[in-house]
Amino acid sequence: MSDISVGIIMGSQSDWPTMKLAADILDELGIAYEKRIVSAHRTPDRLWEYGKTAVDRGLKVIIAGAGGAAHLPGMMASKTRVPVVGVPVQTKALSGVDSLYSIVQMPKGFPVATMAIGAAGAANAGLMAAGILATSDPELGARLDAWRDALAASIPEVPVDD
Numbered sequence: 001m002s003d004i005s006v007g008i009i010m011g012s013q014s015d016w017p018t019m020k021l022a023a024d025i026l027d028e029l030g031i032a033y034e035k036r037i038v039s040a041h042r043t044p045d046r047l048w049e050y051g052k053t054a055v056d057r058g059l060k061v062i063i064a065g066a067g068g069a070a071h072l073p074g075m076m077a078s079k080t081r082v083p084v085v086g087v088p089v090q091t092k093a094l095s096g097v098d099s100l101y102s103i104v105q106m107p108k109g110f111p112v113a114t115m116a117i118g119a120a121g122a123a124n125a126g127l128m129a130a131g132i133l134a135t136s137d138p139e140l141g142a143r144l145d146a147w148r149d150a151l152a153a154s155i156p157e158v159p160v161d162d
């Protein structure tokens, strides 16, 4: 079993600029991850294999991003009990509302922890993964607390004119 605890998967290369924001958070917090293109529609066999082996390979969280008919997070949740954090990628045609609706409304039994559309959702997916891992890793927990404190400290108390 490897020391990679998070899998970042996405439906297309075109999703990477968004999903990289999740990877950036994991980098900042010192969390090992892998990244893969796994399309529910274009590479369904790859999706099946990824889900089938996720537990045995030691993955503890899967961050799955897709846009449009975004079936990847839900299908992955159907195939593995590893928690899936879904990121609705912002689309040109429908601004990502299509992605959000495709991911969020899962039937009972197969949950996907669905984030916000786009950049904020991707970054929050990284933080959600960190929070899950921190429940059994106090050193990571301390790093996450420090990250959150630094963010809070960076927010000015008084607004200024632009």
Ligand code: RP5
Binding pocket: 010, 011, 012, 013, 014, 015, 039, 041, 065, 066, 067, 068, 069, 089
């Ligand atoms: C989805 O279709 C992908 O997740 C991507 O967001 C969207 C468009 O894919 P490309 O046509 O850019 O490859 O499957």
